[in-house]
Every structure is written in structure tokens, then in C-alpha cells.
Amino acid sequence: MEKKNDRGQSGQFEVAFNRIHRCLKEMVKNASNDAFVELLNTGFKNHSIIRRYKNELYQFAKLRNAIVHEKVDVDYYIAEPHKEVVARIEEIADHFEKPPLAISAASTPVFYYYEDALLKDVLKAINKFEFTRFPIYSTNNEYRGLLTSTDIIRWMGRKFSSDVISLENVQVGEVLTKDKNYYVDFVSEKATLYEVEERFDEYHTQDKKLQAVILTENGEKDSKPKGVITPWDLLDPEPNS
Structure with a gap:
């Protein structure tokens, strides 16, 4: 043979x-x-x-x-x-x-806003791109928090009066929920998809819900965001090679 x-x-x-x-x-x-x-x-x-x-x-x-x-x-x-x-x-x-890079599964480009940005511009982004989470920064480029579509709806509910809500001059900083600390983590834009998955798993084992992982140039939170990964982005069972 x-x-x-x-x-x-x-x-x-x-x-x-x-x-x-x-x-x-x-x-x-x-x-x-x-x-x-x-x-x-x-x-x-x-x-x-x-x-x-x-x-x-x-x-x-x-x-x-x-x-x-x-x-x-x-x-x-x-x-x-x-x-x-x-x-x-x-x-x-x-x-x-x-391993595939995390950036391959991230939402890019990132829609982020400064505290003095107008809320109506955020609403336009939600309507056009269906994004639901937005990193917010101070004018000095310091990370302030995560603004979600749920936060906006709740804010509008509190402000509802006479069937009219004026959004013309409302700034993002007014809507950002100061008393709600969303769990957000930061990694380098060169991190692998599996490293990001491990971040989500670490928070889960501590009974904490990680809302998003923000990819920045150096992994620092006050660095310009290059991509955002939410739990929904990790549902695809097979990463792209």
C-alpha cells in the first residue's frame, strides 16, 4: 500500500x-x-x-x-x-x-460629543445611524461619562410639559446622568477581540454590567475614541479573520 x-x-x-x-x-x-x-x-x-x-x-x-x-x-x-x-x-x-482585532467588531467611526454640544445633534445621529451610546467629554478632552438613548428618553420624560419639549438650546451636559455610573472600560485600539471579550466576562463575574468598551489610541480614557464595542457587537459567534 x-x-x-x-x-x-x-x-x-x-x-x-x-x-x-x-x-x-x-x-x-x-x-x-x-x-x-x-x-x-x-x-x-x-x-x-x-x-x-x-x-x-x-x-x-x-x-x-x-x-x-x-x-x-x-x-x-x-x-x-x-x-x-x-x-x-x-x-x-x-x-x-x-486573533482578530477588536476594532474589526467595533462601531466606527465613534460619535462622541462634548458637554456643550447640542442634544438635537445627538438625536440626529440616533435617527440616522441607530447608535445608542455616546462617549461624552469635557472641553479639555476629559471623559465625563456615557450618554445613552435611554438617558435621553428619561430626561425628556422628566421635562415633558404642555405636550411640548424645546430642544433648541439644550446641551448634552444637561442630559448626561450625573448620578448613574455606567460601567465603561477602555483598551488600546490594538487590543484583540478576545481581550475585549475577557473584559466583559470579568465584569460579569463581579455582577456588573459593562455597557461598553471604548478603544482609544493608547487605552487611556481621556484619549480620543477610535471605536466602541457593546455587548451586542459580540453576539456574532464567528469573528472575521
């Missing part, structure tokens, strides 16, 4: 599996050993990329053992995985080696 070389489906699968294994060893430092499954069991608690693919990786580990441990010799495998399986593990290996 003719031998299959390592460029066959099994060989490609093993190469991709080893790529992921190398990444796991670099990511997970507190595992009792470097075994693939042990790294999964330890690392999924702190790494959202592992949680995302954990179930598939467990299955790949079983398949890898069946393929590799039953080799007849170094270049001959007794089983061949389906092309779809190989394509999938290679795709996951790509995500481990080069």
Missing part, C-alpha cells in the same frame, strides 16, 4: 493541531503540565478564545490521538479526517496565532 506523506489530510490536521498546542502553551502558564487537554481545562477560565473553541478542541484532541497514536510509521496514518475538519482546525489555528 502506498504511504501517505505529511501533506495529506492527516498531516495537515496534525500540523494545525500542533500550532494550536504551541499557542496554548504560550497562553496558559499555570497548568500542571503541557498536555493539550490539561491546557484547555486550565486556560478556559481566563481566556475567551479557549472558551469559544473549547468543545471543538476537545473533539480535535480525541481525533488527533486516534490518528497519531495509531501511525504505522512516521509518514503513514491509518485514518484521514474529512477536508471540512482540516479546514476548520486550520481556521481555528489562524485565530489562535493571529
